[in-house]
Amino acid sequence: MKTKQLITAGLFSLCSVSASAQELTITVTNLTQGMHFTPLIVAAHDENASMFTVTTEASAELIAIAEGGDISGMSTLLATVNADVVENPAGGLLAGAGTTEMNLSTADGNQMLSITAMMLPTNDGFVGLDSWPIPSEAGTYTILLNAYDAGSEANDELVVGDAGGPPGNPGIPAAPGGNAGANGTGIVDSQTNGNVHIHRGALGDDDLEGRQSDLDSRIHRWLNPVAKVTVVVE
Amino acid sequence: MFNIKQCIAPVALAFSLVACSSSDDDSDPIIIDPPPPPPLEYQFELTFGNLTNAQPLSPILAVLHQDSSIWTIGEASSSGLELLAESGDNSELSAASFVTANATTADVLPPGMTETVTIMTTNADALQLSLVTMLVNTNDAFTGNSMIDLSSLMVGDSLSLRSAVYDAGTEANSEASGTIPGPADGGEGFNSMRDDVDYVSRHPGVVGLDDGLSSSVLNNEHKFDNPAMSVMIVRVQ
Known part of the structure; x- marks a missing residue:
């Protein structure tokens, strides 16, 4: 029954969506083993807005999230379209297997749910949900999220500290688990697909003192889906 | 109309x-x-997006049919699917006996790009849509969707889907020079010899030279994760 509701909502999006205000309880679980999510930004917005769209270039606001975990620009952008927003529900990083819960009251017309957060350690990888139509029918719905590549920074897999965070700067700003290496030479120095796409995954290697990557191939990998979202519609 | x-x-x-x-x-x-x-016409606009980093998609085949799936997990690939999954050539599948209508994108769809085709039928009993295309920088990987039921889609309704990656099981994933038809290699496409498990399954992913497969012509750029393709279906008539 719940599965049917989910399918209906996902497939025939225009039929089952309510434009009325709703009360949502949203739970986000990081399904990965060794990847951290930076502060999440969760928003209900109308169908003309989106935080990202696959096969198109990332906005500057999304790049700031994907490369450095900075949600401030996206928050400002969402305010201009009168979105209902929850920022940083986990109060910081959401570690592998961690869960955070939040309440979101949506205004009339804000019937699409979107979520983004950077995945660390990556160059410009993020977990994302793009414009999921919020069902009108009360119930509990489950959505599985994938990892995306913003297409804005080469995946060199070099952990360089804070300098790697701002948009345009190469490198990964942090490996919060404290389990990355150093002195790698870099996997690649250019971005192949410049549009938002499914992340091809991290490569890593097993030499924490050198070789190509500063990431550990035994720890810093994942497969989709990378997050589970449960939405309770009151 | x-x-x-x-x-x-x-x-x-x-x-x-x-x-x-x-x-x-x-x-x-x-x-x-x-x-x-x-007769009532059913016309659908199909928009495909390539979500991979460096896997061009061969001309994407869309078919409408009543029964017979293009692939079934655990069963051997048809010769038409083998041809498509190894070389990107969709001509045999598009002419399969169970196909009542077909459409194909004109060209290879590069990563990050989208393309739209239209498919039409007047056969109300054949509204199962199947989609299939090769990831050309692989030995025999394909992506698509099997038996999407469009019979309840009203004019103006849309359906958004993602496509996972499958392995045709007809060619070993050697990633060796000369075995991959895409730009990473420019090697052989179709070979009728079946030197793999001979059943369809989800694809395990590529390994690549950077990850230690010393004989591979692929590198880290060619890695992929599911899904590989986005699909938007709109019933326009």
């Missing part, structure tokens, strides 16, 4: 009756049977 045809038909009928009665006053009025209503 449907409404326009309905409007035109009565007008044409009126003209012909007038013409007949004025040209021949002595004969009985000619009774013209109203033309049968045109």
Whole structure:
């Protein structure tokens, strides 16, 4: 029954969506083993807005999230379209297997749910949900999220500290688990697909003192889906 | 389109009756049977997006059918699927006996790009849509969707889907030079010899030279994760 509701909502999006205000309880679980999510930004917005769209270039606001975990620009952008927003529900990083819960009251017309957060350690990888139509029918719905590549920074897999965070700067700003290496030479120095796409995954290697990557191939990998979202519609 | 045809038909009928009665006053009025209503057309606009980093998609085949799936997990690939998954050539599958309508993108779809095709049928019993395309920088990986039921889609309704990656099981994933038809290699496409498990499954992913497969012509750029393709279906008629 719940599965049917989910399918209906996902497939025939225009039929089952309510434009009325709703009360949502949203739970986000990081399904990965060794990847951290930076502060999440969760928003209900109308169908003309989106935080990202696959096969198109990332906005500057999304790049700031994907490369450095900075949600401030996206928050400002969402305010201009009168979105209902929850920022940083986990109060910081959401570690592998961690869960955070939040309440979101949506205004009339804000019937699409979107979520983004950077995945660390990556160059410009993020977990994302793009414009999921919020069902009108009360119930509990489950959505599985994938990892995306913003297409804005080469995946060199070099952990360089804070300098790697701002948009345009190469490198990964942090490996919060404290389990990355150093002195790698870099996997690649250019971005192949410049549009938002499914992340091809991290490569890593097993030499924490050198070789190509500063990431550990035994720890810093994942497969989709990378997050589970449960939405309770009151 | 449907409404326009309905409007035109009565007008044409009126003209012909007038013409007949004025040209021949002595004969009985000619009774013209109203033309049968045109069969209901189902027309769908399909937009595909390549979500991979460096896996061009071979010309994407869309088919409408009533039964028979293009692939089944655990079963051997048809020769048409083998040809597509190893070389990107969708001609044999598009002409399969169970196919009632088909459409294909004109060219290879590069990573990050989208392309739209239209598929149409008047057969209300054959509204199962299947989609299939090769990831060309692999030995025999394909992505697509099998048996999407479009029968309840009303005009204007849309359906958004993602496509996972499968392995045709007909060619070993050697990633070796000369075995991959895509730009990473420029090697052989189809070979009728089956030197792999000979059943369809989800794809395990590529390994690549950077990850330690010393004989691989692929590198980290060619890695992929599910899903590989986005699909937007809109019923336009």
